[in-house]
Amino acid sequence: MLQELSIKNFAIIDELTISIEEGLTVLTGETGAGKSIIIDAVHLLVGGRGSSEFVRHGEKKAEIEGLFTLEDENHPCYKKAAEFGIDVEEGMIVLRRDISSQGKSVCRINGKLVTIAILRELGSTLIDIHGQHEHQELMNETLHLTLLDQFASKELKSSLLNYKEVFKEFETVQSRLRKYNENEQEMAHRLDLIQFQLSEIEKAALVPGEDEALLEEKNKLMNFERLFDSLQNCYTSIQGEGRGLDWAGLAMSHIEGAAGVDDKYNGLMETISNSYYLLEEAAGSVRAELDALEFEPDRLNIIESRLNEINTLKRKYGNSIEEVLEYSAQIEEEIETVSNKDTLIHDLEKRLKSLEKDLYLEAEQLSGIRKKAAKRLTARIHEQLKELYMDKTTFEVRFIQEPSETQPFKYRKDGADQIEFYISTNPGEPLKPLSKVASGGELSRVMLALKTIFSKHQGITSIIFDEVDTGVSGRVAQSIAEKIYQVSINSQVMCISHLPQVAAMADSHLYIAKKSAGGRTSTSVTSLNQEEKIREIGRMISGVEITDLTREHAKELLGLAESIKSK
Template sequence: MLAELSIKNFAIIESLSISFEKGLTVLTGETGAGKSIIIDAIHLLSGARGSAEFVRFGEKRAELEGLFLIEETAHPVYDKCNELGIDVSDGMIVLRRDLSSSGKSICRINGKLVTIAILREVGQYLVDIHGQHDNQELMNEENHLKLLDQYGGNKISKALEDYIEVFKRYETLRKKLTQLSENEQEMAHRLDLLQFQLDEINNANLQLNEDEQLLEEKAKISNYEKIYEALQTSYNSLHGEQRGLDWVSHAMSHLEDVGPINPTLKELSEIVSNAYYLLEDLSYQVRNELDSLEFDPERLNYVENRLNEINQLKRKYGQTVEEILMYAAKVEEELDTIQNRDSHVNKLQKELDSIMKDLVVEAKNVSILRKSSATQLIADIHKELKELYMEKTTFDVHFNNLTAHMTNHKFTVTGIDQVEFYLSTNPGEPLKPLSKTASGGELSRIMLAMKSIFSQHQGITSIIFDEVDTGVSGRVAQAIAEKIHRVSVGSQVLCITHLPQVAAMADTHLYIAKETIDGRTKTSVKALEKAEKINEIGRMIAGAQVTELSKEHAKELLELASNSKQ
């Protein structure tokens, strides 16, 4: 749930901090007081597009911050945050977004800087906003299949996973077959290019780690004088009369004489003796290095030319000699495939035919499960619509006509189904696509009916309704109020409303007001007590002037709401 919202220098809001509770919270107030601005702030926090226009006039930036409490340990937002490397502790997620007057946004999740795209990815698991003109998900038929799959739950998701696994193998084979079936001219050009590349690499006769060995050799030859002088000086310092080894030998001899006297002297004698033999062995190695050292200008030229040749190949085929040789192996394999194209095409076609049979089985299994879920969804939607006084409305889930021949199926990553919601709002009228049928008031009720069902399957933390009750009144308004409250039982619901029936159902009632101070408009939020609720609901009933009659009506609405919730 959204527990705390902080807004600073956003639109007409100078500074505002709001605490939210579980259940149904309604926001009411005069038109233009800033109710929708608060929802806009939450929308931006969940990754919506922002602009410099949101920054309060005369300020450099707007600051938005929201604290979400996630009580369910299995909530999908945890997996998403782990995937994105965002630490979530104590079941708390803090979203923050700063908007500058230049239009730039800085986004953070639990203190970590993120892009707007990542903010949106996490936000979609926390907030679901629906407005009076914001029914795109429902109106866009491309989303209907996703909604049906969500309703179907684990059965459909598991079957879809199995299908997608086979589909990926099918797509890989299909692309290979398509490439091999290109026209002769393109294939001939490809063949020439691959043969040239393979010849160029093979003619270089590369050896693994050759470039590293050549670099070492180049460094050795290029620094011949410096190395020779260092080795010669080191050897002379160790060998000869009155040199290093001679003096260590003297020390070793004297310590050996006194070593038997006590254990400490014996230990010192052994250490010096070991050091002497170690240095002696080291001096022989220095001498061997000195003897093997030679300066060969021609060899240096060869090494430099060879390194240049290898570097030319690296620019084309890989960062290392190993990558170049791996590329050559790939080219050789592709050459063999093209040169023996007919046999490879036949082999791929057989594999594709075989995997297509599996794909059809998996796709039809998904389709059967979807149709079964669709039948149940239709029954549930009709039940919800009846409660919203749309009992004469007919809802249907329309599937495209699938052909019996598997070769005619159009396979996509979601299967072979195309799904669209159809509706008929009047008896005797034919079913038509939802987007072309419903009026504004009807659409609000249909969306609410679907949200009542889908909210149980989406796992959204907070659901926000922004004046979805527009265009309704009377008993329909009461039904909508009861429906919104029912949704709030499983999810936190925030609702902007002008309907007294909805306001009466609230578990928490926030009143949004604005006032002018020093020539600037400021917005404030106040949680209403019982007497204040009566006055506000009375204002919503009567309009500008609150009468005793409207207050009595408000009390009656609150009592009815209390009985309904119980």
């Protein structure tokens, strides 16, 4: 849920911090006080379109920041955050957006700079904003199938998973078949190219690690003189008259004399004797190395030539001999595939037909589950509409496209069905797409009926209703108030309202006021206590003058609200 909202230098808001509780929070106040401006700020916070006009006059930038907490470990926000490399610690998400006076935006999620597109995509999992004429998700026909699937998620889960597995293989085979049916001339050119490349690599007869061994040998040949001198000097230092070995032998002779007098020198004698023989053995090894050294100027040229050949292949086909050989294996397989293209195409076409049959059966089963769910959803929506005094309204989940053996259709990642919500608000009128419902009041009630059902399934952290109760009164207003409260049971709800019935249902009531000081206008927010709620609801009932009667009416509304909420 949205726990805290901070707004600075935004429109007529100087600086504002709002703590928002669980359940239903209602924002009320005089027209023009800044209620909708707060919602505009939230809209921008989750990726809405920004403008320099939002920056308070005379300021360099507007700043908006919101703290969200996620109680559900499976909340879709976690998946989105992981997708964009954003860390979420202790279930907390901080969104921030700064808009400069030049209109430029800087967006951050948990301190990480992101694009507006990423902010919008992640923000859509946290907040759903509904205005009087703003259809959003429920009014977008392309998302109606997703909403139906969310409603029937338990029954649909296994069947949808099976369909998706078959569809994935179907797409893979279809893609391969499309590739092999490409332009023949292009395929022929490709075959000529990879055959030449394979011949070039095979002719080189590369050996893994060969370049490293050649570089080592090259290094030795280029430093031959230095190596020879070092070994020669080492040998003459050990072997020769008056050299190391002679002195070691003399030391051994002397210690043997001492050991002959006293046994305690036996250990020392053994150590010196071993050193002598080890030195003698080392001199022999150095001599052998000297004898084996042979300078071959032609060999250096051969190595240089071979390294050039290897480097040329590495520039073309990989960063190492191993990568070049791996590429060779790949194109060899491709040559085999292209050379036997006709056979492969035949096999793929056969496999595609088999998969298409499986896909049809999976899609048909999926469609059957959806049709049953659509009937249940229709019944539920009619119940909700009846409670909103729209009992003459007809709602229908219309299947525009569904699986058929006789009629060709397009398979999609979520099935073959294509649906749209249709509605008729007046008896005798034909059903029309939901998005074409004209009346603002009717549209608000339809949206609330849908939202009451879908809020349990969508997993949205917070929902904002911006004056969706405009144009209604009396018993309809009371019914709308109750529906908004029902939605708040499953999701945190913020609602701007001019209806006292809605305000009475609030778990927390925020009063938005506008004041002027020093020639500037600013907005303030006050959390109302019980007595202040009575006074504000009384104002909403009667206007400016609050009488004893309106106070009693306000108390009655609050009492009725508590009674409804307790049920």
